[in-house]
Amino acid sequence: MSSSQELYNRLSETMSALVKVTNRKQLANWLWIVVGLLQGKSPALSQIANFLPMNTQAESRVTLIRRWLMNWHVDVWAFYEPILKHVLQGWSAVQAYVILDGVMIFGDRWQIFRVSLQHGCRAIPLAWVVVPGEGVTTVQHLKTMLEWVKRLLHNRVKSVVFLADRGFRDCDWAQLCLDLGWNYAIRVACNTYITLEDGRTGRIDAWVSPYRNRYFQNVWLTQAQKLLTNLSVTWTTDKNGQPEMVAVISNQIACRTRCENTAAA
Structure with a gap:
């Protein structure tokens, strides 16, 4: 044989x-x-x-x-x-990390968005959708897919943390996670405006020096103060050897773990 x-x-x-x-x-x-x-x-x-x-x-x-x-x-x-469903047996005590990412295909005429379950160094696809056009997509395009993932994971995992990069930085993504009963850790652009608890405002990159970690609790995101969240900031090095800021918002307490989880995704 x-x-x-x-x-x-x-x-x-x-x-x-x-x-x-x-x-x-x-x-x-x-x-x-x-x-x-x-x-x-x-x-x-x-x-x-x-x-x-x-x-x-x-x-x-x-x-x-x-x-x-x-x-x-x-x-x-x-x-x-x-x-x-068979794979998820025995996950009832596990905090699941789901990752949203996207890729352009056919000369940027289409985008494939995928939600995956993080498992060690691998990502197990849970759901996907094809959306026409290019550029940043909106919550409404992917809401149905994420609601399906919620139903799939319901009663099969202990809790869910949603991970996404800067392509999904709009405050609506964080709000949708809360509506679904999920926690979130979403990377945002370093030039995003925040308002601190004491009322001071400014861009994130104005508050944090290179290679210094900082954690802000209860900050308002954007100049319009659209979302009350927590912000964790750390640094990495880009392909040119220059410092690159990693800023992550989360409904959970700001700490080093938030940045590590997002980077691992």
Whole structure:
């Protein structure tokens, strides 16, 4: 028995019990793609094709894989959701960190936004959405996806901390997290205005010297004072060896951990 067939059999034994689809051929095709991903160690279709149990030419196998992936009759979530729920078993006492990120594709004509579950040094995708256009997106475009993630994680984890970078710095993201019952740790731009508890105002980068950590409790964010939050500031070094500020807002107490969690994401 080949190593590919052996891996397929092991995966099939587990996945067949979890994934309940009426067309079992779809499950078999999907498992062979997973085998190719694992053994080829690459998402390239040409690599995956090398591990399919067929005697056809490589080009024909690539065409077949592409046809499988483009099959609109396949319900992606019928495959993926039961696996996610299985993975989350035993997480009821865990504080889960979810990460929101995005990427431009097709010449910046589309953006893919993904919410992932942080697990060690890996990110497990929980949900994703494709949005047309470029630039900073709004809460309304992704609200439905985040509400779905809330329902998925509800009663499966102890609590949730939402992590995001400067592309999601609008105060509406923090407010949505609070509405969902999540904590948040979101990186903001260093030129963001804040108002301190004593009434003093100014840009974040005016309050913190290079390589000095500072933590501010109960600050108002932006000149319009749109959000009452806590601010943690630390420093890293950019690719040119220059100091780079890392400013993170959170509804939890400002401290070094907030910056570390966001940097790890």
